[in-house]
Amino acid sequence: MNAIDVSRRKFLVGAGAAAGGLTLGMSIPFDEAVAQTGATPEVNAWVVIRPDDTVVVRIARQEMGQGTITGLAQLVAEELEADWAKVTYEYPTPGQSVARKRVWGDYATSGSRGVRNSEKYMREGGAAARMMLMQAAADQWKVPVAELTVARGVITHKASNRTTTYGKVSDAAGKLVPPANPALKDPKNWTIAGKPLKRLAQDGKVNGKQIYAMDYVAPNMLNAAIKDCPIWGGKLKSFDASAAEKMPGVKKVLRIDGNAVVVVADTFWRAKTALDAVKIEYDAGESAKLNSKSIEAMLDEGLTAKEAFVGNQGGDVQKAIAGAAKVVEATYRFPYQNHAPMEPMNATALWTPERCDVWTSTQNGEAALATTSQAAGLPLDKCDVHRLDLGGGFGRRATSQDYVRQAVLIAKEMPGTPVKLIWTREEDQLRGCYHPITKCKMTGALDKDGNLVGLHMRLSGQSILATIRPEGLQNGRDPAAFQGLNNGGTEGAIGYTIPNILVDHAMRNTAIRPGFWRGVNNNQNAVYLECFMDELAHAAGVDPLEFRRRMMKDHPKHLAVLNAVAERGGWSKPAPKGVFRGLAQHMGYGSYVAAMAEVSINESGTLKIHRIVAATNCGHAVNPAQIERQIEGSFAYGLGAALMQEITFDGGKAVETNFDTYPMVRMADMPAVESIIAPTNDFWGGVGEPTIFVAAPAVLNAIFAATGKRVRNLPIADQDLRKA
Amino acid sequence: MAKLNVNGRVVDVNVEPDTPLLWVIREQIGLTGTKYGCGVAQCGACSIYIDGEITRSCAMPVSSIKESQKIVTIEGANDRVVQAVQKAWLEHDVPQCGYCQSGQVLAAAALIRAKKNPTDEDIDREMTNICRCGTYNRIRIAIKQAASAVQAG
Numbered sequence: 001m002n003a004i005d006v007s008r009r010k011f012l013v014g015a016g017a018a019a020g021g022l023t024l025g026m027s028i029p030f031d032e033a034v035a036q037t038g039a040t041p042e043v044n045a046w047v048v049i050r051p052d053d054t055v056v057v058r059i060a061r062q063e064m065g066q067g068t069i070t071g072l073a074q075l076v077a078e079e080l081e082a083d084w085a086k087v088t089y090e091y092p093t094p095g096q097s098v099a100r101k102r103v104w105g106d107y108a109t110s111g112s113r114g115v116r117n118s119e120k121y122m123r124e125g126g127a128a129a130r131m132m133l134m135q136a137a138a139d140q141w142k143v144p145v146a147e148l149t150v151a152r153g154v155i156t157h158k159a160s161n162r163t164t165t166y167g168k169v170s171d172a173a174g175k176l177v178p179p180a181n182p183a184l185k186d187p188k189n190w191t192i193a194g195k196p197l198k199r200l201a202q203d204g205k206v207n208g209k210q211i212y213a214m215d216y217v218a219p220n221m222l223n224a225a226i227k228d229c230p231i232w233g234g235k236l237k238s239f240d241a242s243a244a245e246k247m248p249g250v251k252k253v254l255r256i257d258g259n260a261v262v263v264v265a266d267t268f269w270r271a272k273t274a275l276d277a278v279k280i281e282y283d284a285g286e287s288a289k290l291n292s293k294s295i296e297a298m299l300d301e302g303l304t305a306k307e308a309f310v311g312n313q314g315g316d317v318q319k320a321i322a323g324a325a326k327v328v329e330a331t332y333r334f335p336y337q338n339h340a341p342m343e344p345m346n347a348t349a350l351w352t353p354e355r356c357d358v359w360t361s362t363q364n365g366e367a368a369l370a371t372t373s374q375a376a377g378l379p380l381d382k383c384d385v386h387r388l389d390l391g392g393g394f395g396r397r398a399t400s401q402d403y404v405r406q407a408v409l410i411a412k413e414m415p416g417t418p419v420k421l422i423w424t425r426e427e428d429q430l431r432g433c434y435h436p437i438t439k440c441k442m443t444g445a446l447d448k449d450g451n452l453v454g455l456h457m458r459l460s461g462q463s464i465l466a467t468i469r470p471e472g473l474q475n476g477r478d479p480a481a482f483q484g485l486n487n488g489g490t491e492g493a494i495g496y497t498i499p500n501i502l503v504d505h506a507m508r509n510t511a512i513r514p515g516f517w518r519g520v521n522n523n524q525n526a527v528y529l530e531c532f533m534d535e536l537a538h539a540a541g542v543d544p545l546e547f548r549r550r551m552m553k554d555h556p557k558h559l560a561v562l563n564a565v566a567e568r569g570g571w572s573k574p575a576p577k578g579v580f581r582g583l584a585q586h587m588g589y590g591s592y593v594a595a596m597a598e599v600s601i602n603e604s605g606t607l608k609i610h611r612i613v614a615a616t617n618c619g620h621a622v623n624p625a626q627i628e629r630q631i632e633g634s635f636a637y638g639l640g641a642a643l644m645q646e647i648t649f650d651g652g653k654a655v656e657t658n659f660d661t662y663p664m665v666r667m668a669d670m671p672a673v674e675s676i677i678a679p680t681n682d683f684w685g686g687v688g689e690p691t692i693f694v695a696a697p698a699v700l701n702a703i704f705a706a707t708g709k710r711v712r713n714l715p716i717a718d719q720d721l722r723k724a
Numbered sequence: 725m726a727k728l729n730v731n732g733r734v735v736d737v738n739v740e741p742d743t744p745l746l747w748v749i750r751e752q753i754g755l756t757g758t759k760y761g762c763g764v765a766q767c768g769a770c771s772i773y774i775d776g777e778i779t780r781s782c783a784m785p786v787s788s789i790k791e792s793q794k795i796v797t798i799e800g801a802n803d804r805v806v807q808a809v810q811k812a813w814l815e816h817d818v819p820q821c822g823y824c825q826s827g828q829v830l831a832a833a834a835l836i837r838a839k840k841n842p843t844d845e846d847i848d849r850e851m852t853n854i855c856r857c858g859t860y861n862r863i864r865i866a867i868k869q870a871a872s873a874v875q876a877g
Contacts, residue, residue: 065819067820206813207810208757208797208799208826212823214760217754223751267751267752268747269751341823342854343761389821390821391823422760424763425761425764625817632858632859633820633857633859636855636857637858658764664767664854664856666851667847667852667863670858670860670861
């Protein structure tokens, strides 16, 4: 368990909310009325069954494309013995949850926790509902419940040849006392969970009918455009809105939160056009000197600095290096990157002196609620957040609810009028929560037989927690900086036994806001470790698979996925002519992943990634079809980062402000992806992120195989890949 | 003031002439299936048909459109090619977040209309819309299936 989980579980929701001392779940009166949301009374918090036998599963975690709602609904339906064809879902609001003492638990949908951290209480919710429904039927028929059977939502009493359906007894069931600790099925007996079912709620995504937060419209709604200070660490000095105020449709020009200029107009386009006509001056202050070059120099200093936080230490690495038959050194760099979900940040807020409501897309409804309450100046029970579907999250909508705060502050200036705030793509690039920059100096000690006897991994770079969740630091140390490099543990353990090891982190922070970006620190840590393992293998003259295997005897789960990709990928057989291979493995968010990449590079240095073979052991595979899609998607996201994405800074400001300068993986870049889902069914691991870790290192190692060149500086597009 | 023919209906819209067609469709006409992604015709989330041609609407001023030109959005696109694409999309469970998929569906149908049996090269060349979730491989399979279905009639 790493500190991200611990600090998030504490539920000091978001930096803004924490500053105000808001902790949800305290001193909120139980509101019986909320238990009866919608027209049909619930069986319990998780299950509502309508008279027509439709099963509505209530889901607190957030769908954002990763398939979580489908997986969670499968788990509930499994225990409920529901008819899957009749299953649908709804989102309880965080306000309803707070009013019911957080009956739906954690809303945070990040860290690949959607399923693995809610499976138990949701399965229990389904099982309890089943028992209550059967008891209600038994009561009605006046027979012992043990004489009843249930299948696909139909309850049968064989002795009297009677049947009824869930919809007919759900009213009565809801009045029963819920059973404590209901027994759960052995996953071996699953018939709905574990199956490759199609996703719920897909129709609206192909016919344009799905309503994302961006599409929400309230009666009499106004629209707002915003420019927050684009210089990290800078300030808004002054602005002149005289021209903008006279432009068509403009209702108000505002300054909020000190540094942001806002135009409220009848339409977004008019608001945006008027905002572009506002003359704004900023004071960069110290950040005038903050640029990619100055950051690089600061990180370089950290690579050899005396002081560093220790993440993993065993034996005596300096002694091992001093006594080595061969010492290998290499320095790597992983840049800033932006999430850039397809739907830019947006939120609609309606504020009155009595109440504030927000309609938005967020990965954490409770954090959005706490943010709303604080910005609105109203207690939690006078606020609510209505969750709409997300056009992607990837951690951006989990890291910060800044757009929610802004929407509420704007709405507060327009009491009684709903205002929709939309960020432009440029605002999204300038006000990102960037994947932080790091560098890493790797030093490896090989003995005369080519075994790795010592490894020093010196990380130097920005800490996410130090800025975003300082309460997660441990005496100043950021435990998340060591994701995937820990000595044991169930969350992200290193997969090698190395007798002398030191992994330490010289924390070097900047004014630039970092964030949790799909895969988070695992992404660079896997590049550093797995590319260097490849370097060491070549230095030792040992096959990279064999070199790793020697150190993996005590890490059977890491080894199993590595072996699986090597076997399926044909590692031991020759690759097609002109095609070269690379391997990588890593563990994070509880899951074990590995990949083999096949690439070719032509004479002019153009890289083509032909094929990825990827394996995951995520413990239990709740929906293999959707896991496959997450694996494929994680390679699109991870390879985009490796191939072509970097945010650079000049004068404290991001330079790449749209997709023309911050390119994305498109169809032509996408390799074939073969997925191996190899669950061992003895733990619950994450799915949304883990396979992203091995995307870049597998490809980088294949590039070396093809060219003899080590790419140690990302993105790949900036490097000359012509043969060495 | 402009007159536009959208999904077979002529509508009057009162906007500045340089307003991008995307925002006219979304804000004046109220059709939100056409998405804002980048505003610079890079991502294709705003794709629509103008006289049957796939077009990115976010960087196209409304003043450049004549009343005689037929604008079709995802809500109004229902010919047999689009229907075949939507069916294939659902059969292959293509969408993840779905935000880009209106544009992907229309771009795919345009491709199939132009090339009855699109090759991988055709798909690579013509399907340039961005999907951050990375549904590309499913899109590729679904396009081929939809193309076969259209051929089979």
